[in-house]
Amino acid sequence: TRSLKSVQFGAQSIDLSAVEQLVDTGQTRALADALNYARERYMDGKCLSEILDLVDEDLESNGLDVLSSRVNGDYVRFRRFELAAALNRLRTLRLCSG
Structure with missing residues (x-):
């Protein structure tokens, strides 16, 4: 389940209640x-900044529709800072060491 302040990522629930910039459930959904999207394409030992750059580039080039094969008309654009906050709260995330 997804709400404004939490995201279910596999078996893990990510608490985003401290991310005050999230103001619309469409942001949380996106x-x-x-x-x-990042897990499937970029979470293979890359550094956090690399992952953020690559996702940002894809969003700039292809729009929010790149995030899912399903048509989703209620996405709201989030900033890279919100994605970084969610990734930082992901206990299972393994990043580069340098």
């Missing part, structure tokens, strides 16, 4: 799909 953020949840961005986590899956």
